[in-house]
Amino acid sequence: MKTIQQETAQILAQLGVPSAAYEGGDLPVHTPITGEVIGNVPVSTAAQASLAIEAAHQAFREWRKVPAPKRGELVRLLGEELRAAKTELGRLVTMEAGKIISEGLGEVQEMIDICTFAAGLSRQLCGLTIATERPLHRMMETWHPLGVTGIISAFNFPVAVWSWNAALALVCGNSVVWKPSEKTPLTALATQALLQRAIAKFGNAPAGLSAVLNGHKEIGETLVASHQVPLVSATGSTAMGNQVGPRLADRFARAILELGGNNAAVVCESADLDLTLRGIAFSAMGTAGQRCTSLRRLLVHDNVYDKLLPRLKQVYASVNVGDPRESNTLVGPLIDSRAFDSMQQSLSEAKASGAAITGGERVNVPSCPKGIYVRPALVEMKEQTPTVKRETFAPLLYALRFHNLDEAIRLHNDVPQGLASSIFTNDLREAEQFLSAEGSDCGIANVNIGPSGAEIGGAFGGEKETGGGRESGSDVWKLYMRRATNTINYGRELPLAQGVKFDVA
Numbered sequence: 365m366k367t368i369q370q371e372t373a374q375i376l377a378q379l380g381v382p383s384a385a386y387e388g389g390d391l392p393v394h395t396p397i398t399g400e401v402i403g404n405v406p407v408s409t410a411a412q413a414s415l416a417i418e419a420a421h422q423a424f425r426e427w428r429k430v431p432a433p434k435r436g437e438l439v440r441l442l443g444e445e446l447r448a449a450k451t452e453l454g455r456l457v458t459m460e461a462g463k464i465i466s467e468g469l470g471e472v473q474e475m476i477d478i479c480t481f482a483a484g485l486s487r488q489l490c491g492l493t494i495a496t497e498r499p500l501h502r503m504m505e506t507w508h509p510l511g512v513t514g515i516i517s518a519f520n521f522p523v524a525v526w527s528w529n530a531a532l533a534l535v536c537g538n539s540v541v542w543k544p545s546e547k548t549p550l551t552a553l554a555t556q557a558l559l560q561r562a563i564a565k566f567g568n569a570p571a572g573l574s575a576v577l578n579g580h581k582e583i584g585e586t587l588v589a590s591h592q593v594p595l596v597s598a599t600g601s602t603a604m605g606n607q608v609g610p611r612l613a614d615r616f617a618r619a620i621l622e623l624g625g626n627n628a629a630v631v632c633e634s635a636d637l638d639l640t641l642r643g644i645a646f647s648a649m650g651t652a653g654q655r656c657t658s659l660r661r662l663l664v665h666d667n668v669y670d671k672l673l674p675r676l677k678q679v680y681a682s683v684n685v686g687d688p689r690e691s692n693t694l695v696g697p698l699i700d701s702r703a704f705d706s707m708q709q710s711l712s713e714a715k716a717s718g719a720a721i722t723g724g725e726r727v728n729v730p731s732c733p734k735g736i737y738v739r740p741a742l743v744e745m746k747e748q749t750p751t752v753k754r755e756t757f758a759p760l761l762y763a764l765r766f767h768n769l770d771e772a773i774r775l776h777n778d779v780p781q782g783l784a785s786s787i788f789t790n791d792l793r794e795a796e797q798f799l800s801a802e803g804s805d806c807g808i809a810n811v812n813i814g815p816s817g818a819e820i821g822g823a824f825g826g827e828k829e830t831g832g833g834r835e836s837g838s839d840v841w842k843l844y845m846r847r848a849t850n851t852i853n854y855g856r857e858l859p860l861a862q863g864v865k866f867d868v869a
């Protein structure tokens with residue numbers, strides 16, 4: 365039997381990562397599966413970060429001249445590399461982030477999908493032609509490449525979030541510099557190696573087009589401070605966004621912020637409870653509750669609460685928690701002991717406010733004694749306390765009763781975050797009210813599916829403390845480009861707009 369270190373090294377070698385990139389460095393990488401060290405990654409200094417940004421800036425100056433559909437060809441090639449390496453990269457996501465196998469593979473699928481999307485998009489970066497008020501004039505919009513795109517990503521989607529940003533940035537004519545989470549540098553190195561393979565097949569992409577900078581906060585700070593980086597896309601906690609957002613605003617750079625969520629499901633009286641139960645289970649317990657979009661608040665109509673909750677408790681008590689590499693596991697480990705501590709802190713606060721708690725205790729997984737495994741917690745609250753309003757990044761679901769939809773929507777929106785939301789109902793009026801301007805205040809609002817597991821084709825992100833950014837599909841590409849409005853006079857006169865007269869001759 366291979367050790368977990370041997371397996372990690374083997375996958376990294378297969379994906380083209382040289383051993384010097386993960387051996388002998390000073391950033392230890394712990395697999396949450398067993399708590400063991402599976403790599404020691406050299407960290408970049410702030411000076412190295414500045415050099416990489418300078419190289420990316422020079423690369424941008426060349427890349428912006430390459431026709432967009434040609435740039436799309438590079439992203440298509442990246443998609444091919446990802447398809448070929450799906451099993452290995454998915455497995456590495458499992459090893460480094462602790463996701464179950466199908467979620468590790470799903471993360472890579474999300475990368476493949478955004479590459480397909482972006483390759484098609486590379487022929488559709490179109491601007492409007494706008495009617496002008498002046499004769500023999502034409503007005504139009506042109507979209508130009510923006511510059512170096514900085515990407516700061518979190519441990520829980522260690523590679524997909526990079527791909528949402530990088531695939532769009534590259535077809536838009538930008539270069540990319542990536543600071544991954546210090547908890548997941550190996551998957552970042554592997555992804556960069558796959559991009560390098562695609563670049564080699566592409567043939568003539570400028571050097572420095574993409575960089576990965578492993579390390580700590582200083583790297584992110586360098587990206588945020590650099591005048592050569594006109595856009596930073598940052599995914600992580602609201603506290604991180606609070607550091608990044610104002611500094612970018614200070615130098616008038618663009619920010620795409622995808623920060624904390626506190627996502628709810630509203631379960632109405634008419635809901636299909638079988639479907640609701642499955643929707644809740646995946647959203648609340650999938651990825652061990654460590655998605656930005658994880659379901660954390662369950663608002664249930666008084667008339668169905670006592671039917672739904674006992675069934676849900678049964679699911680919570682019986683769901684398989686364990687080694688994410690086992691095929692029957694649905695809930696893998698927490699990322700580290702800090703995640704466990706913050707979960708326990710929230711549980712004890714909830715208890716003090718009179719909550720009834722099912723689960724939440726450590727689960728002993730004999731083959732992984734140092735991994736942090738926990739039974740997901742279902743917490744029946746009397747009211748929406750400050751504890752409920754705070755995001756706890758763990759498998760923790762607060763349940764609350766409501767009596768009518770207006771009250772449910774009030775409770776739903778009464779938190780600082782605004783990422784994802786959902787309603788379970790078979791009543792058209794209720795569904796439409798929830799989706800209306802007076803309904804959910806989130807960036808994502810779903811009917812009869814949970815708040816998590818968004819597809820790449822839509823714009824992803826949310827309001828309020830979630831940061832307001834959007835990534836991935838729809839027309840999000842516009843955030844990665846600069847818009848020029850062009851007015852062209854093809855006549856011999858010079859009529860001024862608004863009828864202004866200014867005759868000097």
Ligand code: UN1
Pocket residue numbers: 520521525599654655656657815816817818819
């Ligand atoms: C995140 O947790 O930061 O909607 C992203 C989802 C995934 C992305 C989550 N597609 O759950």
